[in-house]
Structures are given as C-alpha cells and as structure tokens.
Amino acid sequence: MKNVERLVAALKRLPGVGPKQSERLAIHLLRAPRGEVENLTEALREAKASVRLCSRCGDFTEREFCRLCADPARDAGLICVVEEPQDVAALERTRAFRGLYHVLHGALSPLEGLGPERLRARELIERVRAGGVREVVLATDPDTEGEATALYLAQLLKPLAAKITRIAHGVPLGGDLDYLDERTLSHALTGRREF
C-alpha cells in the first residue's frame, strides 16, 4: 500500500488539508474515473507551464501583463497593494476601485522567515519611483503581519512623496481580507485615510 500512503502524504501537504481529508481525497481519486483524474493533472500541468507573474503588478497571468494592467481604462496613477492574488479578485468584485494593483505574495512575518526581500516591495518602490503614481492604497490584511507590512511599506514609500493611504478599518481586525463580503470591502476602500 506504499503508493496509497505516498499519495495521502502528498495531499496532506496541501494547505488546509488535514489527515482525514487527505485520506478521503486519496480514496476519491483512486475511485474516480481515469478521465477525471487526468483532467485534474492536465489542468495542473498546463497551469504550471503557462501561468507567470504579471511584469507590472505580480498577479498571476498567462501573458506579460495581466488583464487589469493591460487595460488602458484603469487609472495607473492609483496603486492598491495587497498580499495575495485572491485579494485582487475580492477587491475587483466590489467594483469600488478603478486603479491598478500590486501583489506582494505574502506579508512580513519574521516568525516564518518572510522578510521584505521576499515581498515584491522592491518592485513596488520601482513602480512608484518611475513616476505618475498619485496614490498608493495599502490594502494588506488587517492582522498583525498585514499592519506591520503596511507600516514598513509606508516608511519606504514616504520619501517618494506619493500619497499613501490605508484601507479604512471597516474591515474587522484579525480577519482575512479575501473572506470578507463585498460591502464591507467596499466601505473599507471608500473610507480609506491618509497613512
């Protein structure tokens, strides 16, 4: 049974998948028609092969620039900084923001060894330094790491004279940005204040 155990172990490594769910997933996959399993592995293979980070904002894309960065109707003078690609999707659903994004792919987390060099902060500085940016909205999560990240980025960005704002704390503290409903997120964007 070593192959089953290896599969269970590989599934258990996925985020949010516990020992019980990894067993259930393995058994489901072993039982599933070959076509369904091939569809999954093929989707994974193709996504891995084709998906890259947008050269501008760092969101996932299959081209050099993501759909939003390539859209001339978006306001390039306004940059909203988020931790994760899911956050872009969540904010887009509010329809309250017409600027562009910058995806950090994480937040400062000394405990997990996530320092500023891992955060795409340098790319953000370069974008602002290149000029034309009126405002940077810091929309990192309203938890300890997110607040620390916002503070850190605000200090880095201050000398570049852009207006720096933080999404309003209409978002409940300790939460996870991409789990919030659209109205709360919309309020948080509208009520943003100077950092």
Place this chain on the structure above:
Amino acid sequence: MKNVERLVAALKRLPGVGPKQSERLAIHLLRAPRGEVENLTEALREAKASVRLCSRCGDFTEREFCRLCADPARDAGLICVVEEPQDVAALERTRAFRGLYHVLHGALSPLEGLGPERLRARELIERVRAGGVREVVLATDPDTEGEATALYLAQLLKPLAAKITRIAHGVPLGGDLDYLDERTLSHALTGRREF
C-alpha cells in the same frame, strides 16, 4: 487566465473542497516548487496505476489480496462488512477485531442512484456461500443509508444460515464511522448483537 480557472474548477470537484479552498489550493500549487507538484502528480499516477481492489474483501491493495486477507493469523470465519476503506483502517486501530473485512464501497442510497448492484453485495453472498463463515458483522455507518444497507444485507444473508450481527449502537446515531474515536468503536464491536 483560463488555465488557472480550469485548475480551480478541477480542484472544486474534489470532495469537501469548496470554492474558497479550491482557489487557495490552486494558488498554492501555482506557487509551489515544481518538485513538490511533480511529487503529487507522480504519487497520483503511480497509485492509480498500481492500486486495485483486493479480490477477496474489496479493500485497496497493490496485490491480488490485501495485507489482511493474505494474513493466515486472521480469522476467516468472521467477516466485518463496512462501507468504505477508511472504515477498515478505523476498525483496525481498535485492535478489537481479528476477522476479515468486506468493503461495500458505498451504502444503499436510492436518492443518489446507489442500488445493491453497485455495492459489492453479490461478492459478499458468494464469500458466505463458499462456506466456512461463522459470523458476518454488519458495520455499516449508523445513519439512514447504513441502517438500510445492514437491513438489506441481513435479509440476503439469512438463508445462508450464517450468524449475522450488527455493531452495537454505542456509536452515536447520524455519525460517520471513520470519524469516531477508537474506544467508542471498540465498545461498538464488543457489544455487537444478533441481527
């Protein structure tokens, strides 16, 4: 982004994976080092290629007979009937049972179109008819489908004159067998009563 969406859709089809988790899994997999993803798809491919059902009990195995069916120290006169392979693992952890198993791979569920022909019931009848079986313990889940399945199997098995028992209702009703703690399962096995 069609490849990302296709991956999210394929992941969402897995049992217990909601829209939110499928997004998180996809992003985790896109970000993960290629080696980690290859380890997962390789484990899946090898498990799919090598794993089959035990010719005797129907549990997953990589040989003709599973580890338990191939063990001469197990009591072949005692068969414990369960719905899922996870249930075998759960019951084995109690160390309260020294017989063999029979895995139905499901329970009667008219709503989901799961009739008796899908349940490996015929294979169970054949095992009992072949002789040498003193007792069949019906250890299907203590929910509606499991009780209906036990009743159905008891009626089928009665003419074959084997002793038919049902695990005691020390297990809480409405529960899922493989989520129970070992002591409750152990009590349920010890207190089994004539069907």
